[in-house]
Amino acid sequence: MAAEHDATGPADGRGPLQGVRVVELVGIGPGPFAAMLLADLGADVVRVDRPGGSALGIDPAQDLTNRNKRSVVLDLKTHDGLQAALALVERADILIEGNRPGVTERLGIGPDACRARNPRLVYGRMTGWGQQGPLASRAGHDLGYIAVSGALGLAGPAGGPPYAPANLLGDYAGGSLYLVVGLLAALHHARSPGGTGQVVDAAVVDGASHLTSMIHGMLAAGAWQDRRGANLLDGGAPFYGTYDTADGGHMAVGALEPSFYEEFLRLLGLGEDTTLPSRDDPANWTALRERIAARFRLRTRDEWTEVFDGSDACVAPVLSLAEAPRHPHLAARGTFLELDGRTQPAPAPRFSATPGAVRTPPALPGAHTAEVARDWELPDLLALDKEATP
Structure with missing residues (x-):
């Protein structure tokens, strides 16, 4: 027992x-x-x-x-x-x-x-x-x-x-x-x-x-498009989604609020880049995602985890079922x-x-x-x- x-x-x-x-x-x-x-x-x-x-x-x-x-x-x-x-x-x-x-x-x-x-x-x-x-x-x-x-x-x-x-x-x-x-x-x-x-x-x-109640409300208000990959919470926004890392791993990014997004860009190494497209215009999202993706591909998942550790950038490693129990927060x-x-x-x-x-x-x-x-x-x-x- x-x-x-x-x-x-x-x-x-x-x-x-x-x-x-x-x-x-x-x-x-x-x-x-x-x-x-x-x-x-x-x-x-x-x-x-x-x-x-x-x-x-x-x-x-x-x-x-x-x-x-x-x-x-x-x-x-x-x-x-x-x-x-x-x-x-x-x-x-x-x-x-x-x-x-x-x-x-x-x-x-x-x-x-x-x-x-x-x-x-x-x-x-x-x-x-x-x-x-x-x-x-x-x-x-x-x-x-x-x-x-x-x-x-x-x-x-x-x-x-x-x-x-x-x-x-x-x-x-x-x-x-x-x-x-x-x-x-x-x-x-x-x-x-x-x-x-x-x-x-x-x-x-x-x-x-x-x-889906909240999503239906956003749809009725014109704040949600009825298709995948075009919205704030479905991976359409480049500041809310997942990215490949150099070792084949993935990082999850949820930097929705402007202050969290600024912290995210700073730690990612794009905080001072004046050529970075504005996130406020969805027409820029594809180009912005490509820039972010290129940065994530430079390091491994564990290296990026260390970079964002302790920050309010709202970034986390994507763990497998076997890995999850060993995450420090879940273990604690x-x-x-x-x-x-x-x-x-x-x-x-x-x-x-x-x-x-x-x-x-x-x-x-x-x-x-x-x-x-x-x-x-x-x-x-x-x-x-x-x-x-x-």
């Missing part, structure tokens, strides 16, 4: 959601990540795995989205398995599922069936397309969801296709985080005087679209943890009085049946688990 790690602050590392019970129906992508976030913040998350092993296709012991959870194995297609799952639901505050619309209803564990057993239950539904609409029943993945939301069209160079930002923008930012906000808001309502449970319909297309904050020989991000955000923690390693399917049966007062789980666990 991993050593417990407090994300920050005093207390016992159990987090502000201690006492909140969550049932997670096995899935992949944004649902498990949302459940992990709740677990990191102290919720008691019981993952209902299905017989047959991990859905993600990797060793369950390496699936960090299952940390801080407990697992039971139930076959929801059997009467006894379904009844055991519904018994968990009776004792839960939140349920998370990530199936296509109608699937849990057909299994007998849809919102109506669950809330008939537990009227205060918050039923979280995580999908790409949402519960209604022409595409609701269609298959999909992160890339398609952010494509139709307009978010994908923001990423990439002006002269090429958009690039896929892993599944961070859709699944996790537009999906998981919006689901968690919805679940906690609905839980607050359910626990208020006269409050009831409800269904939270979290769709990646909705969340990803909502993330404990942004990453090394537990059981595995590097992983620490819980976030941080709380001064009720910090979250990594309390347990990724839950293996069916590993916690006895604990859950005891803590949730469901002795029948033990017999079912012996039948269902591979």
Whole structure:
């Protein structure tokens, strides 16, 4: 078992959601990540795995989205398995599922069936397309969801296709985080005087679209062009983008404010260059970018990192996933943890009085049946688990 790690602050590392019970129906992508976030913040998350092993296709012991959870194995297609799952639901505050619309209803564990057993239950539904609409029943993945939301069209160079930002923008930012906000808001309502449970319909297309609110405002105000590589924040501005270095590395520049831009030019070695095009006219941006790019190509990434270290030029090295935990600032904050020989991000955000923690390693399917049966007062789980666990 991993050593417990407090994300920050005093207390016992159990987090502000201690006492909140969550049932997670096995899935992949944004649902498990949302459940992990709740677990990191102290919720008691019981993952209902299905017989047959991990859905993600990797060793369950390496699936960090299952940390801080407990697992039971139930076959929801059997009467006894379904009844055991519904018994968990009776004792839960939140349920998370990530199936296509109608699937849990057909299994007998849809919102109506669950809330008939537990009227205060918050039923979280995580999908790409949402519960209604022409595409609701269609298959999909992160890339398609952010494509139709307009978010994908923001990423990439002006002269090429958009690039896929892993599944961070859709699944996790537009999906998981919006689901968690919805679940906690609905839980607050359910626990208020006269409050009831409800269904939270979290769709990646909705969340990803909502993330573009500021950009839509700028577009309406005429301060944003509806194309890539032509705007202040999409790499169009030469003072907000990335540059190659002599060793094949990259530096990220975010010198938006005039004072930061002056500091940037000074340290880059262009502060006294009177021939440098003005940044205020977008017609100069291509020429200005070429001048800046030429300077960056003169030194390595590490050399430029040293040049800009300690300044307000808003310049940072572009690090890989393996390099990021060693960055001095992230190391000082404990942004990453090394537990059981595995590097992983620490819980976030941080709380001064009720910090979250990594309390347990990724839950293996069916590993916690006895604990859950005891803590949730469901002795029948033990017999079912012996039948269902591979």
